[in-house]
Amino acid sequence: MNPVSDMGAAGFLIFWGLTALAAGIFIVRGYQLVQYIYLGRNVGESKLTLGTIIGAIWHLILQQCQFKNVRRKDWSGLGHSFMVWGFLCFVIYYFLFIVIASGFGIAETMENNAFYVIWCWVTDIIAPFIVIGVIWAVIRRYIGKPARLKGQLTWEAIFILMTVIIHPITHVGKIATQIAAGHAPAGLGLATPPISTAVSNMYAGLTSLEASHAFWFWSHWVFVLLVLAIIGYTRYLHVVAAIINDVLQPKTKNMVERIDLKDRATFGVSRVDGFSRKQLLDVYACVVCGYCQENCPANLTDKPLNPLLIISDIKTNLMTNGPALLKKQSPSLGLIGDGGEGTISEDAIWACTTCGACMEVCPVYIEHIPKIVDMRRELVQVQAKFPEELLNLFENTEQRSNPWGIAPSDRDKWAANIDAQPFEEGKTEYLFYVGCAGAFDSRERQVSLAIARVLDAAGISWGILGRDEACCGDSLRRLGNEYVYDQLVKQNLATFKERGVKKIITECPHCYTTLKNDYRQYGAELEVIHHTELINRLLTEGRLKLNGTGGDLGNVVFHDSCYLGRHNDIYEAPRQALAAATGRAPIEMERHHNRAFCCGAGGGRMWMEESTGKRINIVRVEEALEKDPETICVCCPYCMVMFEDGLKDMDADDRVKVLDLAEIVAARLK
Amino acid sequence: MLVVACVKQVPDTTQVKIDPETGTLIREGVPFIINPFDTHALEECLRLKDEYGFRVAAISMGPPNTEVTLRKTLALGVDRAILLSDRVFGGADTLATSMVIAEAVKRLAQEEEVAMVICGKQTIDGDTAQVGPGIASRCGYSQLTLVDQIKSVDVDARKMVVRRKLEGRYEIVEAALPAVLTVVREINRPRYPTVPMRLKAEEAEVVLWDNKVMQLDETAIGLKGSPTQVRRIFSPERVKGEILGDGMNEPGEAARLLVDTLVSKDIVSP
Numbered sequence: 038m039n040p041v042s043d044m045g046a047a048g049f050l051i052f053w054g055l056t057a058l059a060a061g062i063f064i065v066r067g068y069q070l071v072q073y074i075y076l077g078r079n080v081g082e083s084k085l086t087l088g089t090i091i092g093a094i095w096h097l098i099l100q101q102c103q104f105k106n107v108r109r110k111d112w113s114g115l116g117h118s119f120m121v122w123g124f125l126c127f128v129i130y131y132f133l134f135i136v137i138a139s140g141f142g143i144a145e146t147m148e149n150n151a152f153y154v155i156w157c158w159v160t161d162i163i164a165p166f167i168v169i170g171v172i173w174a175v176i177r178r179y180i181g182k183p184a185r186l187k188g189q190l191t192w193e194a195i196f197i198l199m200t201v202i203i204h205p206i207t208h209v210g211k212i213a214t215q216i217a218a219g220h221a222p223a224g225l226g227l228a229t230p231p232i233s234t235a236v237s238n239m240y241a242g243l244t245s246l247e248a249s250h251a252f253w254f255w256s257h258w259v260f261v262l263l264v265l266a267i268i269g270y271t272r273y274l275h276v277v278a279a280i281i282n283d284v285l286q287p288k289t290k291n292m293v294e295r296i297d298l299k300d301r302a303t304f305g306v307s308r309v310d311g312f313s314r315k316q317l318l319d320v321y322a323c324v325v326c327g328y329c330q331e332n333c334p335a336n337l338t339d340k341p342l343n344p345l346l347i348i349s350d351i352k353t354n355l356m357t358n359g360p361a362l363l364k365k366q367s368p369s370l371g372l373i374g375d376g377g378e379g380t381i382s383e384d385a386i387w388a389c390t391t392c393g394a395c396m397e398v399c400p401v402y403i404e405h406i407p408k409i410v411d412m413r414r415e416l417v418q419v420q421a422k423f424p425e426e427l428l429n430l431f432e433n434t435e436q437r438s439n440p441w442g443i444a445p446s447d448r449d450k451w452a453a454n455i456d457a458q459p460f461e462e463g464k465t466e467y468l469f470y471v472g473c474a475g476a477f478d479s480r481e482r483q484v485s486l487a488i489a490r491v492l493d494a495a496g497i498s499w500g501i502l503g504r505d506e507a508c509c510g511d512s513l514r515r516l517g518n519e520y521v522y523d524q525l526v527k528q529n530l531a532t533f534k535e536r537g538v539k540k541i542i543t544e545c546p547h548c549y550t551t552l553k554n555d556y557r558q559y560g561a562e563l564e565v566i567h568h569t570e571l572i573n574r575l576l577t578e579g580r581l582k583l584n585g586t587g588g589d590l591g592n593v594v595f596h597d598s599c600y601l602g603r604h605n606d607i608y609e610a611p612r613q614a615l616a617a618a619t620g621r622a623p624i625e626m627e628r629h630h631n632r633a634f635c636c637g638a639g640g641g642r643m644w645m646e647e648s649t650g651k652r653i654n655i656v657r658v659e660e661a662l663e664k665d666p667e668t669i670c671v672c673c674p675y676c677m678v679m680f681e682d683g684l685k686d687m688d689a690d691d692r693v694k695v696l697d698l699a700e701i702v703a704a705r706l707k
Numbered sequence: 708m709l710v711v712a713c714v715k716q717v718p719d720t721t722q723v724k725i726d727p728e729t730g731t732l733i734r735e736g737v738p739f740i741i742n743p744f745d746t747h748a749l750e751e752c753l754r755l756k757d758e759y760g761f762r763v764a765a766i767s768m769g770p771p772n773t774e775v776t777l778r779k780t781l782a783l784g785v786d787r788a789i790l791l792s793d794r795v796f797g798g799a800d801t802l803a804t805s806m807v808i809a810e811a812v813k814r815l816a817q818e819e820e821v822a823m824v825i826c827g828k829q830t831i832d833g834d835t836a837q838v839g840p841g842i843a844s845r846c847g848y849s850q851l852t853l854v855d856q857i858k859s860v861d862v863d864a865r866k867m868v869v870r871r872k873l874e875g876r877y878e879i880v881e882a883a884l885p886a887v888l889t890v891v892r893e894i895n896r897p898r899y900p901t902v903p904m905r906l907k908a909e910e911a912e913v914v915l916w917d918n919k920v921m922q923l924d925e926t927a928i929g930l931k932g933s934p935t936q937v938r939r940i941f942s943p944e945r946v947k948g949e950i951l952g953d954g955m956n957e958p959g960e961a962a963r964l965l966v967d968t969l970v971s972k973d974i975v976s977p
């Protein structure tokens with residue numbers, strides 16, 4: 038039973054003609070898309086290894102991308118997994134039993150065997166799951182209407198779901214007519230697959246079985262080819278791009294590229310072809326699932342930034358300018374513009390707190406932060422166009438290596454009344470890298486003192502650099518001022534080398550991530566530990582002894598710092614230490630761990646006005662207050678400021694205290 | 708036409724410490740910055756460049772390391788940077804300083820018509836506010852001090868109108884070009900150097916004009932040409948006041964004590 042050969046030469050002509058047409062469209066479009074990617078900058082770091090490839094395939098089979106988000110009670114991932122598993126089984130069927138069997142007229146040979154029957158069973162069992170997956174998706178999307186899909190309930194989405202559901206239906210129709218005709222999988226003395234068998238009963242006694250079979254066969258195959266043809270034009274593209282994106286995902290989380298400060302092409306991205314190739318591949322991978330927009334603090338507080346739109350606008354820009362750029366002409370649509378379709382507004386670019394929530398939830402490993410930083414680099418380094426408030430920050434940090442422009446000689450003032458040793462190789466083991474806030478901010482100085490007390494109590498040998506410590510450069514880097522950041526890194530690394538610094542304790546998660554991860558791009562191999570990690574270690578090792586006193590903190594709510602949590606996956610150490618100090622596990626806010634909501638100060642936002650929409654710190658403070666806390670525990674100087682300010686604004690500062698973990702522990706030392 | 712920005716390199720005062728023994732400034736290891744007012748003078752020149760297409764020269768008199776400061780002006784978009792440096796220029800008071808700068812301006816004017824010389828209102832180290840007016844009188848240019856706004860420049864008629872910011876009032880003044888302006892901080896917001904400009908500035912030339920070039924009478928410049936000499940710099944002794952109350956724990960009580968004391972000492976009236 039082969040509708041192709043049944044039609045004779047014409048059948049083969051139509052079959053291969055249609056197949057070649059669809060494959061041709063797929064290949065031509067694919068070639069065009071690859072050419073567009075190659076417009077991007079080659080940053081020369083291909084991470085293709087057998088391991089990463091196998092890893093990516095494994096992720097695909099396990100549907101890791103989906104289960105990443107299932108934990109947050111969004112079960113749509115399950116429906117997607119059904120579709121993917123079904124699809125994979127069907128692809129095998131198409132290749133063996135349609136392309137080879139029917140296409141080469143050897144259906145009888147290919148189908149009259151036990152393997153065929155087994156595979157018909159597999160597809161028969163999987164078919165209803167695909168249908169359920171689609172129905173589940175339709176209910177979730179069009180009846181549930183989740184916030185994350187706001188603006189995404191497009192015709193494209195429904196069309197794609199329809200193409201998905203048609204496959205199992207036409208497939209079952211095809212097998213059912215085969216069974217009704219007594220053809221394989223029937224007639225081999227083996228049990229036939231249940232659903233197809235049930236459907237075949239409807240065909241019992243029908244004389245035009247051949248025609249019905251031909252109908253199912255051709256309609257099935259035409260839909261398969263249709264999908265093949267439209268992959269490159271629709272979000273089906275993620276099927277291919279996401280796998281490659283997975284293979285190429287960076288080793289260090291949320292890392293921005295180190296640029297060559299002699300090569301103008303890398304100073305910043307003003308045109309879509311200024312992005313690296315990996316960054317361009319990213320935009321093909323986007324499935325418009327909206328997880329990112331649903332978690333973005335800027336988007337949720339009505340700022341003009343939506344990480345989903347950043348990606349889709351870059352894609353639109355690439356598609357619009359691609360043809361001209363390939364001909365070496367200038368792009369017609371600017372990248373940084375008024376925020377209309379295909380352009381990104383400056384306000385959107387500056388609104389990002391680099392909290393990493395978007396990247397954390399993105400199922401296809403898209404890197405939003407590097408793109409935003411690339412465009413900030415353009416604005417700062419090439420156009421010198423940035424929010425006014427940043428001028429002081431930039432100049433102070435360049436001139437006096439701290440954001441406030443306070444005299445560097447005041448850097449050790451916080452320790453005026455304690456016995457803090459200067460760091461000296463051989464004499465002191467750890468460098469306590471206090472950071473600008475810890476050294477200059479009056480509130481945060483209390484935290485520095487608390488850390489010093491804890492270190493002394495545990496008998497840790499530590500020293501400070503005093504005026505020789507320069508700002509780590511975190512804010513500058515996230516704000517796109519790589520030039521001055523680069524100076525600071527070199528200055529700090531020279532100091533570390535000269536003074537023999539190898540092990541560093543940081544007070545601030547931003548210093549932590551910068552020294553630990555970012556400085557590695559300069560070949561630095563430092564052992565960096567955040568104070569909360571160290572405190573937890575000292576507690577578990579029994580080197581810190583706490584007693585029950587220190588005052589009752591009441592309900593303690595814990596707030597995750599983005600740069601400790603999402604950027605470095607440190608979630609449990611501060612919680613364990615807090616539990617040890619207070620005798621009970623901290624209370625979690627509605628959003629916590631990797632879903633925690635940013636305080637609003639990261640990415641240099643600390644130094645900018647927040648005049649649009651609701652203030653991010655207020656949203657977070659409200660969330661904390663829902664748990665009726667007496668104490669909010671933080672681990673970051675920025676979070677400290679944002680919470681204290683937010684509590685003051687809400688007139689709650691008299692009933693709720695903000696304390697750093699180190700302060701809580703220090704107050705309970707024996 | 709050329710506009711000239713006068714910039715002085717000064718020690719970063721936030722980082723200057725007083726030696727407790729001698730009461731003098733410790734200048735060692737203190738980084739230098741562009742005199743803050745001069746960044747506004749420079750910015751105004753660059754804005755004139757953007758608007759009228761003037762060329763901009765930056766000049767500075769100081770020790771050889773002043774080159775660093777001039778390089779920063781190049782990164783901001785200055786077309787030529789001139790360093791007036793020579794041992795014989797050293798130790799100058801305002802008279803001798805404005806003398807050398809005025810001669811340099813005259814030299815520039817021989818090559819290219821000078822429309823304006825823009826100075827800061829004053830420096831943060833010398834604080835005299837005399838160099839600008841000194842240059843104006845020596846060059847015979849119009850003198851416009853404390854400018855907070857350039858209202859218009861009529862290049863053809865060689866005229867300009869500015870607003871001067873005085874105590875409690877403004878003054879709109881018209882003057883003939885060339886003119887010397889001294890500017891206050893409110894006049895503008897200085898720009899930030901772009902990276903391409905910084906790189907260009909790294910390679911650009913800072914031209915040195917020493918006295919071999921300037922050929923000035925050595926008795927009229929430097930220490931010899933300076934009627935004023937600084938004898939000693941020291942900071943006044945600050946007597947620590949008494950602590951009246953505990954503002955931390957009893958803010959209300961402390962505030963009342965403070966007000967009572969101020970009233971009793973007749974510093975405020977009830």
Ligand SMILES: Cc1cc2nc3c(=O)[nH]c(=O)nc-3n(C[C@H](O)[C@H](O)[C@@H](O)COP(=O)(O)OP(=O)(O)OC[C@H]3O[C@@H](n4cnc5c(N)ncnc54)[C@H](O)[C@@H]3O)c2cc1C
Pocket residue numbers: 713714715716742744745748766767768769798799800801802804808825826827828829830832833834835836837838839935937940
């Ligand atoms: C602490 C201190 C006290 C001093 N006291 C006196 C004093 O009482 N009497 C006296 O005659 N001298 C004094 N001098 C010396 C004198 O200030 C400087 O030598 C003189 O070069 C400039 O004067 P000024 O810094 O007050 O500049 P100001 O007159 O305040 O400066 C006005 C503007 O002139 C321009 N300008 C000034 N100097 C230069 C320069 N070197 N290069 C380019 N542009 C410049 C700048 O645009 C500046 O904003 C003092 C110096 C110091 C450091």
Ligand code: SF4
Pocket residue numbers: 329332333334335336342343344388389390391392393394395396405406
């Ligand atoms: S990093 Fe945070 S603020 Fe920036 S786009 Fe992503 S979610 Fe939004």
Ligand code: SF4
Pocket residue numbers: 322323324325326327328329330344345348395398399400401402403
């Ligand atoms: S960027 Fe990632 S999370 Fe955002 S819509 Fe696209 S695929 Fe989803």
